[in-house]
Amino acid sequence: MRRGRVTSRLLPHGVLIVFSATILLPLLWLLRVALTDKLTAYKIPPEWVAPKLTNFVEIFTGYPFFNYFLNSLTVAVGATLFALPLATAMAYAFTRYNTGGLPLRLFVLSSQMLPPVILVLPLFTLFLTAAMLNTLPGLIIAHMTISLPFLAWLLVAFFEGEVALLEQAARVDGATRLQAFLRITLPVTAPGILAAGLLAFILSWNEFLFALILSGPQTNTLPVGLSSFQTHRGVDIALLSAATVCAILPVFLLLPFMRRYLIKGLSLGALK
Amino acid sequence: MKRILAVLAVLAFSIGTAKAETIRILMETVPDTRYIQDLLPEFEQKTGIQVDIEAISYIDMHSKLVPQLIAPQGSYDLIVVDFYWVGEFTKAGWLMPLDDLVARDGIDTGAYVPKLMDLVGRVEGTLYMLPFYNYSMAVIYRKDLLEDPAEQAAFKEKYGMDLKVPETWDEYWKQVQFFTRDTDGDGKRDLFGTVIQGQRGDCISMQWSNYLYSQGGRFHDENWNPMLNSEAAIKAMEYYREAVENYSPPGSESFCFDEASNVMAQGKAYSFVTFNILYAGFDDPSASSVVGKVGITPNPGGGLNGGWGWAIPNSSAQKEAAWTFIKWVESAEIAKKRALLGGAPTQTAIFTDPDVVAARPYYPILGKILAGTQDFPVFTYTTEFVEEVGRELNLAATGEKPIPEAMKAAQEEFRKLLVKDGKLAN
Numbered sequence: 086m087r088r089g090r091v092t093s094r095l096l097p098h099g100v101l102i103v104f105s106a107t108i109l110l111p112l113l114w115l116l117r118v119a120l121t122d123k124l125t126a127y128k129i130p131p132e133w134v135a136p137k138l139t140n141f142v143e144i145f146t147g148y149p150f151f152n153y154f155l156n157s158l159t160v161a162v163g164a165t166l167f168a169l170p171l172a173t174a175m176a177y178a179f180t181r182y183n184t185g186g187l188p189l190r191l192f193v194l195s196s197q198m199l200p201p202v203i204l205v206l207p208l209f210t211l212f213l214t215a216a217m218l219n220t221l222p223g224l225i226i227a228h229m230t231i232s233l234p235f236l237a238w239l240l241v242a243f244f245e246g247e248v249a250l251l252e253q254a255a256r257v258d259g260a261t262r263l264q265a266f267l268r269i270t271l272p273v274t275a276p277g278i279l280a281a282g283l284l285a286f287i288l289s290w291n292e293f294l295f296a297l298i299l300s301g302p303q304t305n306t307l308p309v310g311l312s313s314f315q316t317h318r319g320v321d322i323a324l325l326s327a328a329t330v331c332a333i334l335p336v337f338l339l340l341p342f343m344r345r346y347l348i349k350g351l352s353l354g355a356l357k
Numbered sequence: 358m359k360r361i362l363a364v365l366a367v368l369a370f371s372i373g374t375a376k377a378e379t380i381r382i383l384m385e386t387v388p389d390t391r392y393i394q395d396l397l398p399e400f401e402q403k404t405g406i407q408v409d410i411e412a413i414s415y416i417d418m419h420s421k422l423v424p425q426l427i428a429p430q431g432s433y434d435l436i437v438v439d440f441y442w443v444g445e446f447t448k449a450g451w452l453m454p455l456d457d458l459v460a461r462d463g464i465d466t467g468a469y470v471p472k473l474m475d476l477v478g479r480v481e482g483t484l485y486m487l488p489f490y491n492y493s494m495a496v497i498y499r500k501d502l503l504e505d506p507a508e509q510a511a512f513k514e515k516y517g518m519d520l521k522v523p524e525t526w527d528e529y530w531k532q533v534q535f536f537t538r539d540t541d542g543d544g545k546r547d548l549f550g551t552v553i554q555g556q557r558g559d560c561i562s563m564q565w566s567n568y569l570y571s572q573g574g575r576f577h578d579e580n581w582n583p584m585l586n587s588e589a590a591i592k593a594m595e596y597y598r599e600a601v602e603n604y605s606p607p608g609s610e611s612f613c614f615d616e617a618s619n620v621m622a623q624g625k626a627y628s629f630v631t632f633n634i635l636y637a638g639f640d641d642p643s644a645s646s647v648v649g650k651v652g653i654t655p656n657p658g659g660g661l662n663g664g665w666g667w668a669i670p671n672s673s674a675q676k677e678a679a680w681t682f683i684k685w686v687e688s689a690e691i692a693k694k695r696a697l698l699g700g701a702p703t704q705t706a707i708f709t710d711p712d713v714v715a716a717r718p719y720y721p722i723l724g725k726i727l728a729g730t731q732d733f734p735v736f737t738y739t740t741e742f743v744e745e746v747g748r749e750l751n752l753a754a755t756g757e758k759p760i761p762e763a764m765k766a767a768q769e770e771f772r773k774l775l776v777k778d779g780k781l782a783n
Binding site: 210305 | 645
């Protein structure tokens with residue numbers, strides 16, 4: 086009996102440990118490479134030396150890495166802040182008014198069905214005419230073409246279902262549509278909206294192709310900067326790792342919030 | 358906070374100076390780009406022209422460049438063109454011919470190594486580029502092993518010839534076989550005679566070319582008739598396959614030059630047929646355990662030629678300023694300074710310049726390597742050629758396809774592309 090309980094506890098833990106290790110070990114290895122040099126990084130069997138921070142110093146002094154960081158932050162925050170209210174409004178219109186019906190919904194999603202490279206060339210031409218190449222606002226707009234449809238579709242799911250009933254109840258009690266939206270729908274779906282916002286941030290933070298084609302030396306973002314460590318003369322693996330560690334950090338810090346809201350957002354429902 | 362202030366200051370400064378003439382250059386993240394960036398203040402002071410160099414990785418350059426070149430007015434005033442793209446860019450009419458400017462300012466294109474002028478300079482009689490950088494291929498080998506008296510005696514006993522810097526393919530191949538061994542007696546090979554970079558596409562196409570030339574083979578004859586299923590090509594592939602199987606680390610059929618050079622840098626290989634520009638990296642103590650122990654020598658039968666050229670895109674708005682920059686960066690003085698920093702020269706005199714040789718004694722060998730190189734097929738579809746033929750070469754190298762069959766397929770793919778380009782009738 087007891088034995089059975091121990092194994093029934095050990096088994097899930099064992100599975101979870103293996104599972105977590107597959108995700109965590111590469112990250113730990115990355116950190117390890119970031120703290121050593123190229124020679125040590127590739128040694129087999131691995132050799133353990135005192136960690137040093139020279140790579141981190143090098144990426145901030147020898148490369149415009151801080152600039153990349155700032156650009157990425159501006160673009161990701163900007164794209165999220167603009168996309169979120171628009172996507173919320175769009176999703177609300179889809180669910181409550183069935184605006185455009187299914188065709189419009191699919192049309193919104195269709196831009197996500199194409200490989201991004203098909204979108205980037207027309208955007209390039211448009212931006213060229215509008216003198217928006219190599220500018221951060223241009224990049225924010227470009228990233229919104231990715232996040233907006235995605236968020237709208239995500240949020241549709243949050244506005245459907247039980248929230249609608251709550252909203253109706255509020256309307257019966259005399260609230261206007263706007264009041265019902267602001268006082269009932271928004272607070273109830275807030276975790277979902279925030280989760281969507283975090284996803285939008287990450288989408289923009291990691292985006293590479295648009296950033297590569299549409300940005301210039303002053304507006305390059307982190308992913309473009311990271312790829313420049315892969316050179317014709319070999320990969321600067323130690324510098325690349327240090328840069329990657331810095332690049333993951335903001336998303337890593339967002340993770341706890343993400344988890345909280347995502348779980349809340351997924352188990353949404355006030356009428357249970 | 359201080360950093361933010363510093364960035365703001367830099368931003369304010371760049372806005373303040375944006376009024377001065379600024380040329381924008383797209384380059385690759387290689388040390389030579391850094392050397393030029395280091396020398397830039399000299400140019401800016403001399404001419405008042407600001408230079409904005411954007412350095413990105415090689416694999417992203419093509420996708421970044423093409424939209425800019427198609428646009429009526431692109432962002433780049435000056436670009437560097439890899440020999441891969443020469444056919445495509447010139448045929449599309451994206452590059453500005455430089456003949457008039459060269460004649461007007463009396464620039465001597467004879468200063469360049471002729472092999473490079475043919476590769477990344479003149480195309481069918483028109484000058485589109487000035488050679489900027491060369492990455493011709495050669496054999497990098499372990500000098501310390503070669504000079505070890507015990508090894509020399511053992512080699513002599515086994516093969517009846519001296520162990521010295523290889524001059525013929527036969528000699529080199531015997532050394533490859535000789536040095537492939539198990540050094541710690543655990544039954545597994547841990548020193549390899551050579552390192553293969555056999556990944557599909559670019560990696561294998563580049564390295565295998567050297568094997569082809571070593572057997573006296575060529576990609577095509579003077580009339581562009583493909584010669585990939587010639588006896589020499591098949592022989593070259595047999596050597597390559599043999600290396601993958603016996604003399605190169607396991608998995609090397611999917612290596613590219615970075616993985617392969619790490620094997621060499623970790624001291625686990627005797628030799629490596631690769632780009633000459635990687636050589637300096639083996640003397641960098643932070644990346645190599647064989648510092649001071651490597652030498653470089655021409656590939657027997659000639660290595661593969663490779664290079665970059667400066668070009669002014671037709672979509673540039675400031676062609677004259679871009680030309681001023683080319684004149685400066687390619688002047689004898691700056692070319693020499695760049696070589697002294699460790700750059701890859703393109704002008705004949707630099708390789709044997711006394712100051713350069715004093716600082717970097719192996720530069721005359723680099724000159725010799727370059728002079729003996731052979732060209733890769735440069736035509737409109739070089740990029741496609743590398744993909745198609747690289748696939749067949751890899752299939753043969755891994756043994757997934759019999760060698761004659763793969764070479765026949767490579768020949769056919771090459772022929773189709775040449776027909777498409779109008780180099781062949783059918």
